[in-house]
Ligand SMILES: Cc1cc2nc3c(=O)[nH]c(=O)nc-3n(C[C@H](O)[C@H](O)[C@H](O)COP(=O)(O)OP(=O)(O)OC[C@H]3O[C@@H](n4cnc5c(N)ncnc54)[C@H](O)[C@@H]3O)c2cc1C
């Protein structure tokens with residue numbers, strides 16, 4: 067498994083100011099042969115099975131209880147495996163999937179509007195700006211239909227029409243209505259569905275649930291993932307868990323930016339620790355900045371709140387044409403002085419163009435042209451209007467209230483403004499991370515036995531994710547993919563091969579304890595939060611919506627300096643025998659401080675613009691992203707080589723056999 | 734939200750501090766200065782914690798995660814009210830504009846036998862998970878479900894189910910109830926499933942199992958005070974409890990149904 071590294075320096079990108087070695091690790095995606103439509107069926111048939119009587123002899127460690135983790139844990143338990151599931155919250159029901167609002171896609175074609183599995187596949191590949199693997203995406207589109215069936219069977223209360231049929235809406239850049247939803251709480255209802263199945267398996271004694279338990283490291287035995295080391299967040303106890311396979315379902319790393327729409331606890335620790343043990347990290351720089359969030363109001367803010375993108379179906383986005391109008395209230399700005407910039411720039415899709423495009427257009431209007439609205443924070447007005455007056459006038463307040471009532475209430479609660487009367491103000495915020503651990507078609511990383519599901523993997527969304535597709539992916543991975551693919555691995559493994567007394571466990575346990583002691587011993591002056599905030603600012607400024615070679619190179623230096631200060635001056639109070647919120651946060655921030663550098667390196671190496679990755683040097687004359695398919699039609703997978711060494715790059719070439727590579731156009 | 738920096742407030746906080754489940758707890762008094770009306774209650778506590786760390790004192794532990802009113806992780810008794818004074822609002826969405834300069838605020842953890850304190854303001858709500866484990870589900874395995882549109886569900890019923898399903902499992906209902914009853918929580922789950930055809934087959938068995946489990950976990954009996962309904966940040970209606978009683982009685986009368 068250990069990749070031998072070609073130390074000859076990144077010859078390809080001569081312009082790049084950092085050198086990184088190329089790895090000669092051959093990343094085998096294990097894509098089944100045959101026509102796209104038949105790959106998954108064929109693969110399921112060709113895969114080995116585990117004898118039903120033997121399943122209970124295998125223990126699977128599932129880290130995470132979001133859509134991906136809960137669906138995987140419950141389904142594997144239903145099949146007869148012995149499952150342990152871990153989460154850092156006090157209940158599996160609180161995983162961050164709970165916060166998803168808008169909906170979940172499925173190619174059901176209930177609306178008879180021309181949708182199909184192929185169309186969902188096509189939209190996802192195109193939306194991802196041709197940086198995802200065709201075979202995985204097709205399978206996702208295929209499974210999407212079963213997900214809705216499964217959720218309805220569990221009692222998920224999706225929205226319905228008066229005739230009793232399921233309701234759909236069009237969402238985030240799709241021209242068909244394929245999004246299923248449960249008011250503005252789709253993620254909550256899907257997660258509670260998965261959680262109910264998980265609860266049933268816990269009651270049956272087939273899943274052992276470990277809440278308030280954080281995975282801090284991965285244990286490899288003879289190159290295979292055979293266990294994890296955790297810390298009990300209630301009493302500090304460090305524990306070892308042995309298993310026959312490990313599933314990381316630990317969500318995204320958007321919190322590296324400090325301010326994001328993610329929950330406070332979301333972190334990169336599990337996947338980053340796995341990276342340090344040899345797992346390849348795929349496309350870390352691909353992050354999604356969501357266009358419809360409530361703008362930053364002040365310096366002590368801790369999170370950004372997403373307003374569901376469905377609002378773009380009825381809201382029109384604009385800024386004043388003239389800079390001097392930016393301080394006026396919107397009612398004072400006459401129609402002819404308003405610039406509906408998305409409708410102007412992208413007439414075919416208008417306010418519904420994809421997220422990356424809508425976000426960048428807002429940034430151009432505010433940052434570059436100085437036409438932002440709302441309060442000034444740090445010398446800038448970062449906000450654009452989202453105006454419902456036309457829809458309210460045309461459709462009536464009742465209809466708008468019916469569709470978005472809870473979102474309007476939430477906005478009013480946070481801002482103390484009434485969006486029925488005055489336009490909302492929105493601004494892009496970090497929302498989702500397309501990057502994640504590299505996995506093959508079986509969702510297995512390059513470490514045998516280590517599987518990665520949901521937002522934690524890099525698999526299905528390329529350089530940009532379409533709205534309502536993450537929920538779909540998490541559940542597809544957990545309910546339908548992993549139950550088949552894990553058998554192919556386990557069938558070749560002797561059960562319970564490595565007990566926790568094995569030397570490999572002792573060593574990792576020792577590393578974890580040492581790190582905790584080191585953090586507690588620093589006794590510095592500066593809080594973990596303050597380091598996190600400082601890192602977030604660097605990341606947002608240089609590795610956010612627009613990136614440049616110079617900015618990224620500078621960011622890497624700044625991160626290095628901040629990290630050095632962290633290990634000398636972070637204040638972690640208290641002990642390791644009780645709940646210790648400082649220690650929890652410090653551990654996560656320490657990993658972000660390394661991971662942020664990896665993101666910048668990836669962004670720096672990718673000399674093109676694609677999806678959420680926009681490099682200022684690579685744009686068309688009218689400011690659109692300029693892809694470079696000749697040199698960059700690959701997934702970048704980074705391999706750790708040691709703390710003081712630049713990671714090495716392995717490439718998985720992306721081959722498009724079913725969709726013609728084309729420049730995206732939403733004009 | 735007007736332009737320019739809004740006026741800030743100074744508050745006096747009386748906060749419950751307790752090192753762990755075994756230790757005795759006590760109130761400590763802290764000053765919160767420079768509090769902006771646009772901050773959330775938890776952002777205000779963040780500020781207090783930053784200040785404490787700066788002075789070499791351990792920060793106040795409190796539960797929180799999404800900070801947008803949906804995960805149910807945040808809690809806090811604020812001046813004796815679960816999630817504070819605003820109706821239909823979780824602590825994380827409670828903004829400081831609802832307080833005034835100079836206010837004194839008492840902050841405590843949920844108090845209930847079934848929710849022991851873990852540290853400071855953090856309690857163990859594992860009992861809620863165990864209630865769901867007792868029967869808060871439809872017994873269906875993944876795979877093989879019929880087409881989602883094969884059974885039409887009247888919109889009205891689907892909406893009633895969704896109203897109940899909005900519960901975030903925060904525990905405010907228990908904290909508000911003089912008997913620390915979990916009836917609103919249990920009723921919400923039962924109501925969601927009884928209004929859907931998929932939940933019908935196990936309706937009475939579910940009632941029996943969940944309510945018996947509630948007893949075992951140390952939740953008190955419901956005496957119709959309805960403090961729970963008033964405290965619920967998601968405004969789960971009291972009718973879910975009436976429905977739960979009905980199912981329980983049916984189950985008790987007709988034992989073999991279980
Ligand atoms: C505000 C918001 C709205 C969204 N809306 C939509 C939408 O409308 N449609 C859509 O498709 N997508 C949406 N998304 C994206 C989608 O919700 C997520 O991508 C998806 O839910 C992630 O699911 P997951 O199971 O991969 O991870 P999560 O739900 O984040 O779960 C991660 C789990 O891992 C655990 N964990 C993490 N680290 C550790 C560790 N070290 N040790 C132990 N446990 C750990 C956590 O406790 C948690 O249980 C939204 C995202 C946000 C932030």
Ligand code: FES
Pocket residue numbers: 796797798799800801802803804805806807808823824825826901
């Ligand atoms: S922190 Fe999630 S509901 Fe308050």
